[in-house]
Amino acid sequence: xxxxxxxxxxxxxxxxxxxxxxxxxxxxxxxxxxxxxxxxxxxxxxxxxxxxxxxxxxxxxxxxxxxxxxx
Amino acid sequence: xxxxxxxxxxxxxxxxxxxxxxxxxxxxxxxxxxxxxxxxxxxxxxxxxxxxxxxxxxxxxxxxxxxxxxxxxxxxxxxxxxxxxxxxxxxxxxxxxxxxxxxxxxxxxxxxxxxxxxxxxxxxxxxxxxxxxxxxxxxxxxxxxxxxxxxxxxxxxxxxxxxxxxxxxxxxxxxxxxxxxxxxxxxxxxxxxxxxxxxxxxxxxxxxxxxxxxxxxxxxxxxxxxxxxxxxxxxxxxxxxxxxxxxxxxxxxxxxxxxxxxxxxxxxxxxxxxxxxxxxxxxxxxxxxxxxxxxxxxxxxxxxxxxxxxxxxxxxxxxxxxxxxxxxxxxxxxxxxxxxxxxxxxxxxxxxxxxxxxxxxxxxxxxxxxxxxxxxxxxxxxxxxxxxxxxxxxxxxxxxxxxxxxxxxxxxxxxxxxxxxxxxxxxxxxxxxxxxxxxxxxxxxxxxxxxxxxxxxxxxxxxxxxxxxxxxxxxxxxxxxxxxxxxxxxxxxxxxxxxxxxxxxxxxxxxxxxxxxxxxxxxxxxxxxxxxxxxxxxxxxxxxxxxxxxxxxxxxxxxxxxxxxxxxxxxxxxxxxxxxxx
Numbered sequence: 001x002x003x004x005x006x007x008x009x010x011x012x013x014x015x016x017x018x019x020x021x022x023x024x025x026x027x028x029x030x031x032x033x034x035x036x037x038x039x040x041x042x043x044x045x046x047x048x049x050x051x052x053x054x055x056x057x058x059x060x061x062x063x064x065x066x067x068x069x070x071x
Numbered sequence: 072x073x074x075x076x077x078x079x080x081x082x083x084x085x086x087x088x089x090x091x092x093x094x095x096x097x098x099x100x101x102x103x104x105x106x107x108x109x110x111x112x113x114x115x116x117x118x119x120x121x122x123x124x125x126x127x128x129x130x131x132x133x134x135x136x137x138x139x140x141x142x143x144x145x146x147x148x149x150x151x152x153x154x155x156x157x158x159x160x161x162x163x164x165x166x167x168x169x170x171x172x173x174x175x176x177x178x179x180x181x182x183x184x185x186x187x188x189x190x191x192x193x194x195x196x197x198x199x200x201x202x203x204x205x206x207x208x209x210x211x212x213x214x215x216x217x218x219x220x221x222x223x224x225x226x227x228x229x230x231x232x233x234x235x236x237x238x239x240x241x242x243x244x245x246x247x248x249x250x251x252x253x254x255x256x257x258x259x260x261x262x263x264x265x266x267x268x269x270x271x272x273x274x275x276x277x278x279x280x281x282x283x284x285x286x287x288x289x290x291x292x293x294x295x296x297x298x299x300x301x302x303x304x305x306x307x308x309x310x311x312x313x314x315x316x317x318x319x320x321x322x323x324x325x326x327x328x329x330x331x332x333x334x335x336x337x338x339x340x341x342x343x344x345x346x347x348x349x350x351x352x353x354x355x356x357x358x359x360x361x362x363x364x365x366x367x368x369x370x371x372x373x374x375x376x377x378x379x380x381x382x383x384x385x386x387x388x389x390x391x392x393x394x395x396x397x398x399x400x401x402x403x404x405x406x407x408x409x410x411x412x413x414x415x416x417x418x419x420x421x422x423x424x425x426x427x428x429x430x431x432x433x434x435x436x437x438x439x440x441x442x443x444x445x446x447x448x449x450x451x452x453x454x455x456x457x458x459x460x461x462x463x464x465x466x467x468x469x470x471x472x473x474x475x476x477x478x479x480x481x482x483x484x485x486x487x488x489x490x491x492x493x494x495x496x497x498x499x500x501x502x503x504x505x506x507x508x509x510x511x512x513x514x515x516x517x518x519x520x521x522x523x524x525x526x527x528x529x530x531x532x533x534x535x536x537x538x539x540x541x542x543x544x545x546x547x548x549x550x551x552x553x554x555x556x557x558x559x560x561x562x563x564x565x566x567x568x569x570x571x572x573x574x575x576x577x578x579x580x581x582x583x584x585x586x587x588x589x590x591x592x593x594x595x596x597x598x599x600x601x602x603x604x605x606x607x608x609x610x611x612x613x614x615x616x617x618x619x620x621x622x623x624x625x626x627x628x629x630x631x632x633x634x635x636x637x638x639x640x641x642x643x644x645x646x647x648x649x650x651x652x653x
Contacts, residue, residue, distance in 0.1 A: 007110065009132055009263075009264050009267050012103065012107060012264060012267075012268060013267060013268060013271050016099065016100070016103050016268060016271075016272075017271060017275065019099055020096060020099070020275065020431065023092060023095060023096060023099075023427060024427045024428065024431070027092050027425075027426055027427040028427070031425065036425045036426075039421075040422070040423065040424070040425045041283070041287060041422050041423055042283050042286060042287060042423060043425060045283070045286070047279055047283060047423070047424075047425070047428060048425055048426070048427050048428050051275075051279055051428060052427070055275060
């Protein structure tokens with residue numbers, strides 16, 4: 001008897017995106033006090049921080065919306 | 072010991088250096104895909120579950136998986152390189168070379184694939200034309216898919232060596248073992264989940280490059296002006312320079328683009344290549360199966376933002392350490408220290424992405440590589456099990472036996488792929504042969520399938536001989552041009568073409584012309600033989616052919632929820648974009 005599928009594909013998408021968002025958010029925050037070298041162009045725009053924030057919000061929404069037990 | 076271990080992981084110089092955060096992101100991805108495989112292992116016990124994901128995917132999941140199966144990392148890097156080399160013309164392979172075919176699959180062809188309850192494209196040919204056509208198509212598909220998987224494996228390992236300095240053996244074995252593990256455990260369901268994840272990761276990892284690039288270039292208008300100043304106006308127009316092969320950098324003409332690429336190659340690939348069609352067959356209803364390719368087409372339309380635009384930006388923003396503009400070159404002429412066209416995407420990543428973001432970009436490339444490989448082996452195991460093993464070797468085995476066979480041939484497919492990868496590593500010219508071989512089968516197969524679906528009069532003998540003649544003529548034309556490249560002038564109907572024109576055509580459009588001819592030969596032979604042989608009765612064609620089949624209702628939905636409505640929306644979007652970038 002196959003096990004009933006309980007985790008949505010979108011939950012997997014949410015949880016991975018949330019994890020990545022948090023890693024980028026923390027890295028981006030650190031870079032405010034420890035700026036990147038000249039090798040990375042447009043580092044002054046702090047893309048890592050803002051992209052991390054965006055992915056955190058996106059990932060959190062999908063994780064909560066498709067969390068196990070919620071239909 | 073430590074030295075040899077280091078050699079297993081790293082080799083030579085590299086474009087990018089990953090730090091701890093980047094490696095953490097990569098490790099999270101590997102952990103997730105392996106977890107998905109183990110999580111789905113109990114949901115792949117029947118053949119329907121293992122090979123078709125239980126036919127319970129929603130339109131969105133099947134649609135994203137459909138477009139993602141084609142969005143491999145080699146595709147991303149290759150077309151970014153093509154955009155650098157040929158300009159915006161490369162976009163045709165994403166727009167006219169994909170969207171119309173995807174919409175046609177959804178609206179016209181999907182009902183027949185879906186209601187015939189076939190498990191594969193060769194399976195449909197068996198229902199429509201009998202064992203002969205199925206045999207030709209199944210053997211060629213299985214053989215080529217597993218070889219292509221090996222070629223991709225080698226090519227990606229080479230990319231990882233150039234970009235990250237990873238040893239080729241390390242990339243081949245880690246990639247193959249991971250993919251083999253999750254496909255053997257979870258079947259198509261695992262592959263589909265990972266393809267959806269990959270789609271999100273590719274956008275998350277690559278979307279910042281065009282955004283930051285456009286900021287630095289001063290917006291689209293400034294970018295265009297700079298490209299025209301450096302390279303000429305042929306690099307920024309989609310159609311206005313395609314009046315003749317000599318007036319654009321790609322050597323293509325509008326007739327070849329519309330009929331050859333937009334109709335034959337594109338329809339052949341998107342509507343009959345089982346690697347992509349299998350994703351849509353996993354849909355949970357006819358309406359979902361029709362919507363899935365339309366959703367895929369809508370997303371496909373935006374892929375040039377993360378592939379073509381970085382290539383165009385590379386023409387303007389990539390500079391050497393002394394501030395001069397960088398000039399990338401073809402792989403065949405690159406000298407030590409020179410970067411090639413295909414490196415434009417990694418070069419743009421290194422330019423704009425700091426720690427963490429670079430890891431995201433590299434993870435997107437790795438994810439693309441792995442899901443491409445998973446697509447190949449899952450399609451291979453389905454065609455082998457149903458259309459070769461189940462059709463010719465063991466027709467009456469239990470369902471459990473076929474699932475076991477599917478798992479085993481996934482492993483065998485992986486091992487053959489690894490063997491092919493090492494074969495290519497020992498003689499790089501094999502790669503060109505394998506890639507050419509794949510193009511032999513697609514165009515004639517489309518001729519056979521489309522006549523089978525739309526023309527009641529097409530007969531069993533017509534289908535078989537048409538497919539065989541089209542495939543044989545495709546191989547024959549390839550060998551003819553290989554023997555003397557000047558022979559291509561007859562294929563393009565320009566007997567007095569100069570060597571310069573021949574060179575241009577060979578670089579980008581030889582496949583297009585060969586596809587047009589082999590498709591035409593397939594269609595003519597199918598029609599002639601069919602008219603000379605006895606047709607099937609209407610009752611025999613029920614569920615297989617337009618005009619002999621009552622298409623079931625999609626349900627009572629408002630207009631804006633119907634597939635045809637969204638197909639029209641996407642079609643109008645495609646036409647508008649082509650006019651904007653005319």
